[in-house]
Amino acid sequence: MRKHIVAGNWKMNTTVAEGVELAKAVVEHSAQVPADVKLIIAPPFTHLYPVAEVVKGTAVGLSSQNCADKEKGAYTGEVAVNMLAGVGCEYVILGHSERREYYGETDAKLVEKVKLALAQGLSPIFCIGEKKEEREAGRHFEVVTEQVKNVLFELTPEQMANIIVAYEPVWAIGTGLTATAEQAQEIHAEIRKVLAEKFGELAEEISILYGGSCKPSNAKELFACPDIDGGLIGGAALKAEDFIGIAVSFLLISCYFKVCSFL
Ligand code: PEP
Numbered sequence: 001m002r003k004h005i006v007a008g009n010w011k012m013n014t015t016v017a018e019g020v021e022l023a024k025a026v027v028e029h030s031a032q033v034p035a036d037v038k039l040i041i042a043p044p045f046t047h048l049y050p051v052a053e054v055v056k057g058t059a060v061g062l063s064s065q066n067c068a069d070k071e072k073g074a075y076t077g078e079v080a081v082n083m084l085a086g087v088g089c090e091y092v093i094l095g096h097s098e099r100r101e102y103y104g105e106t107d108a109k110l111v112e113k114v115k116l117a118l119a120q121g122l123s124p125i126f127c128i129g130e131k132k133e134e135r136e137a138g139r140h141f142e143v144v145t146e147q148v149k150n151v152l153f154e155l156t157p158e159q160m161a162n163i164i165v166a167y168e169p170v171w172a173i174g175t176g177l178t179a180t181a182e183q184a185q186e187i188h189a190e191i192r193k194v195l196a197e198k199f200g201e202l203a204e205e206i207s208i209l210y211g212g213s214c215k216p217s218n219a220k221e222l223f224a225c226p227d228i229d230g231g232l233i234g235g236a237a238l239k240a241e242d243f244i245g246i247a248v249s250f251l252l253i254s255c256y257f258k259v260c261s262f263l
Contacts, residue, residue, distance in 0.1 A: 003099075003207045004223075005164060005230040005258030006033075006247040007040035007125055008237025009065060009093055019047035023054040030060055033247040037230070039081065040125075041237070042093055043113045045079055047097070052088030063091035063125060064159045066099060069112040081120040092117045093232075095127040097170045107150035114151060118159050125232060126151065128191070128210070132171035140169070141190055148194050160199050167191060168230040172212025174234055181221045182243075184210045188227035216245030224253045 014022060023041060030039055034148035043051050055062050068078035084092060098107045104206050110126075117124045128147040130140040144167065144215050152160060167188055169179050179187075195203035210222050211232035222228050230250075236242040 001036075002205060002229050004037040004250050005040060005207050006035075006211055006233065006243070007038060007042060007063060007164075007166075008207065008233050008243050009042045009096070009211075010044065010237060011065065011098070011234060012044060012099070013238055014043070014047070016047050016050060019043045020050050020054060022180065022238065022240060023047075023051045023060070026243060027054060027060050029240055029244040030058065030242055031221075032251075034251045035059075037247050037250050039243075039247055040091055042047060042091070042125075048084070048087045048089060050064070056088065061091055062089050063093055064089050065093045065096070067092050067094070067113055067117055067122075069109050069116065069157045071116060081116045081122060085120045085122060087154050089122060091164070092122045092124055093127065093166075094124045095147070097127065097129055097131075097173060101170075107147065111154045112153045114155070114163070115159070118162055119154075123162045123164060125166050125209070127166045127168050127232070129168040129173075129212070135169065135171060140187060144187060144191060145194050148191060149198075152195065153198050157199055158200055160195075160202060162206065163206065165191060165195075165206060166211050168206060168211035168232060174213070176213050176249045178215075178218050178222075179210070181225050184222055185225035185227055188232070192227055214246060216242055219246040219249040220252055223249050 038059040040063050042065050045070045064084045067081045072080050095110045109212050114124050130143040134143045193204050207229040209230045209232045210228050214231040214233050
């Protein structure tokens with residue numbers, strides 16, 4: 001069975017003190033979340049060390065939001081994957097649309113980052129998604145397929161087994177516009193189909209998360225879709241109740257299916 005995952009991308013928000021409090025609140029409320037749902041939080045770099053102390057020994061995983069495309073050396077301002085692993089990160093978000101758009105991250109650079117992260121034992125949360133104009137032009141399948149092929153097709157099956165994919169339509173990120181469950185499901189199924197072309201049955205094991213204005217009120221409908229294995233959450237991850245509320249959706253879905261099986 002695929003892993004259910006709810007990951008919070010805090011982006012460039014919170015001070016260190018606020019981040020530590022938020023992490024504590026997530027840990028405290030995480031008991032409400034079904035045991036088969038993995039919670040991950042991705043604070044800014046500066047928060048990783050103190051937040052790692054908070055999540056140590058708990059079920060909450062730690063992710064960074066980016067990493068350098070080089071192993072070490074004279075790259076001022078960059079943070080290497082061994083530094084992230086050393087501080088307790090197990091995951092790294094890569095290819096977020098904000099990195100692609102504002103910092104010119106190309107697929108070629110992402111191949112380097114993904115491979116470096118994997119070599120250091122980190123699981124990349126690899127983001128893909130089309131822009132508004134691409135969806136309006138009916139090119140969303142094509143764009144997402146290209147992003148998958150350009151980066152993930154460069155991996156071996158052993159490497160691919162440690163990847164989490166996040167489908168994040170750019171037009172839905174931070175806009176309040178959410179893809180409908182039908183829109184999200186059809187593209188998640190397509191991503192899995194493309195992965196199967198290269199990786200065969202392994203594609204069934206890969207968790208594919210949805211991201212884009214996901215909140216407690218819409219998570220249930222999205223997560224009930226067969227190819228949606230959880231969410232990458234931005235704004236709603238900044239409030240522990242909302243973040244946990246999203247993850248608790250899995251509990252409500254499983255209760256619903258249990259009740260249906262009795263009818
Ligand atoms: C994100 O940036 O990964 C994201 C999903 O943001 P939001 O939930 O705020 O749309």
